[in-house]
Amino acid sequence: MLLNQFLLLGAVLFCIGVYGVLARRNGVLVLMSVEIILNSVNINLVAFGALNDDVGGAVFALFVIAVAAAEVGIGLAIVLLMYRNRRSIDLSEADMLKG
Amino acid sequence: MGLLILAAEAAPTGPMSVSDANWFLANAWLIPLLPALSFAAILAFGKRMPRRGSELGLVAVGASFLLAVAAAVAWVAHHGAHETAPAVHRSVSWLVSGGVRYDAGILVDGLSVMMLVVVTAVSLLVHVYSTDYVAGDARYTHFFAFLSLFTAAMLFFVLSDNLLQMIVGWELVGVCSFVLIGHWWEAKANSDAALKAFLTNRVGDVGLLVGMSILFFAAGGAFDTLTVNSRIVAGEVSHTALVAASACLLAAVMSKSGQFVLHTWLPDAMAGPTPVSALIHAATMVVAGIFMVARLYPVFWDGMAIASSSVNLLALVGAVTLLFGGLLAFTQNDIKKVLAYSTVSQLGYMVMALGVGAWTAAMFHLFTHAFFKACLFLGSGSVSHAAGGFDMKKNMGGLRRAMPHTYRTFLVATVALMGLPPLAGFWSKDEILAGTGGWGLLGGTGGNGAYTAMLLMGLAGAAVTAAYMTRVIYLTFFGRYRGEGHPHESGPRIVVPLYALAAMAVVAGLFNMPAGFQLWPEAAQERFGHYVEPVAAYFPPIGHATPSWSLAVVSTLVALGGAAAAYRYYFVKVRARSRAEGQSLTELPDGPTAANKLARAGHRVLADKYYFDHLYTGIVAGGVKGPAAKAAYWTNQKVIDAVVDGAGRSAVAAGRAVYDRLDQGVIDNVIIDGAGRVSDSAGESLRGMQTGKVQQYAAILFAAAAVLAGVFIVVVSL
């Protein structure tokens, strides 16, 4: 196997995730896209770990999984709060920061 | 609880052999553990206890106090048995990561044992005091829980054997301070004060973190205090790194110990309950900074070049603080704020002492100050308890008859704070003054260089201290009662701690009679310094100043002078005026400060005594004054006014011309309006980007990252 097949897979997933983050309007769907991004990063980490025969890649992939769990927890809590306050989770309506 | 029983059984056993002694030193970790356990216990089931948790705290701190005293006795025995008095150091490896060991342990030497005794003693008395003072409070249990936690954290801090542990303890005491200042958080002022204390301390904490990190790397990757110190003393650490580290750590000291510039939180911290002010913001926590300097003294010794300079930052900060803090105390009417500024000032003495190399003097002052300042604070609490407020001018006055016990103990502590012999403050303050080495002319040499400026500021500070404390005494205890309540003496649980602390304020000085003091047996001289100051490879070779009679006399006279000036103003003048007017005055209506009054009084004495003064002021000056004044008036009206008027008229004319032509025509139309138009249109076009839509920002972010990465790749591959 080549290293690049995993890395390119990761890159493609990353781009799809970015597309999702930018194009989706539903807060929950944006969070899902973020998960895709994190997974692509994990594939990279594990692939490089396997390349160097180093356990660090796997360890940090695990850490990323843990952080992702925390991120989803907080993210969904924020989305929930937003829903409760505005009865909508449409991110394009959340534009109170506009200048 | 099992530990408690063990301690109770072990403490009273007869004379201690070294092996017995070592048990107390080696197991000093029990001392912080007990209050920590009591914290958990009070939180868990304090509310269900008959005394709502306070008994748990009392028992734990009491046991800690016994253990601390036993450890002190053991240390004396241990020290007697060893020439160089090695510190008792025990640690366990918490974890090893990346080749660095993270230990947790205890470092027991004279310094930490002294701190253990001070902290547990004051804490115990404050606990007793609080059972009465805070009685009936809605968060009584909570209060005792945090007193316990604070005690545990402070003890943990002073016992810590490595830099990381110190940081942990440092932050823990900060949190407890925050919680306890805001104990009555319903009032906005209190929670503001708590936040201010916390945030001001964060400023210093950044310095602490950075400083400790620099130390860690400079000392070759060791957190262990003994190792770090030894390497510095052995000259293995670069001077530049130590300069940086000591400067950063100084920021931490300035915030925690209320030194000038970062001292502002300390007076506000008096919003907390008075026992907290006594324990945390006078006797123990605020000296954490001092302790840190003392513990890491080689860092400052080398970094601040203490032995080889006549002024260094540490000494300067301390000296400025002691003077300014003292002067600020004059202007306060809240008794606790006066004491707070006094604390700032006294902490300044300690920092200055450390800065001039008088390590032992600083520690001794820390020791004595803890007792008399805690006594003063608790006394002020007792007074306010009776008088119903802290404002000396509104709520107090004439309380000495109503509260004889409080008055007596307060007076004793005041005299100790003023530094009058033979009370504790005199011995420690005089040692600091001698330690400046600025008294070279009249003996008192052998310090670490001639810090004459520090000596003078220290003397000035002594006079100021004596003066403002005299003011406090008058306003609080003399005159007539100005409040509206019915003052009464506080209960025994308040009075007994006051007497205990006042007793310590009397005798604490005896622990460190100066070497060569003819009136004291030689074997009992300098005991404090002998046992507390490390004689080991982890301590720099500091010089010891020889105290001198001349300096002692001068400093006493200076303090008496300050007291006398204030006495003359308050006890003589204000009192006489009060009697004459039939009301209890706090100030003379026409004499704003004691200093001015003193100057005027001195002038009058001179005027009364010398006929020549009348001649000069009345006849010569009066004769000259009249014609000269007339001439001046004429010049003013005719000559100067004409010039001014002319200048004014021409200026107006010129101004109008400039306004019409230049301002309106060129600048407004072209430059100002043009700039406005440009920025307006730029704003309009840029405004499109500022949509407030998060995803659009994210798109810009990703696109920019992609472009930059592309540029980077191209640049690298070229």
Place this chain on the structure above:
Amino acid sequence: MTGALAAAAADGDLLVAQNVFFVAIAAVMVFSAFRCVTTRNVVHAALWLVLVLAGAAAQFILLGSEFVAVTQVLVYVGAIVVLFLFGIMLTRASMGDDETASGEKRVMAAVVAVLLGLVTGGALIESFSDTRLVINEPQPTSLVSDAIFSQYIIAFEAVSVLLLAALIGAIVVARKD
């Protein structure tokens, strides 16, 4: 991906099975991910996400990191997706369709994504086009655990605190007061 196969074949250790699996799983993952970010049904999106995550777990097994793969299934597929489904239910707003994003926004997102893809893809091909990955045997879990609890203990502690903070934060943010 045929290039990868050809390169492996040229070296004489043709691991047909591994490469076939890789290509199959990768194709499923890319397709699912694409559907996940384009489908209009929110619940379907979550289910497509499951496929992506499971595919990632399969890739981890191919890479010899069994423990990471198992954790991936447990945490992601088991917990996080369920969390998402709960989130979808609690926010009721659009059980069904995600309102169509405006065309402009999609174009913008697509441009950015393609730009990113070009940059990263180009960089990868330039740097690693002939780096070979030899996986002899799966990584023992004991190695991972040893590393976590010795070499990376600080990171581990930091993550633990982060999780605690997230726990408290989520409760504080989402509770009704």
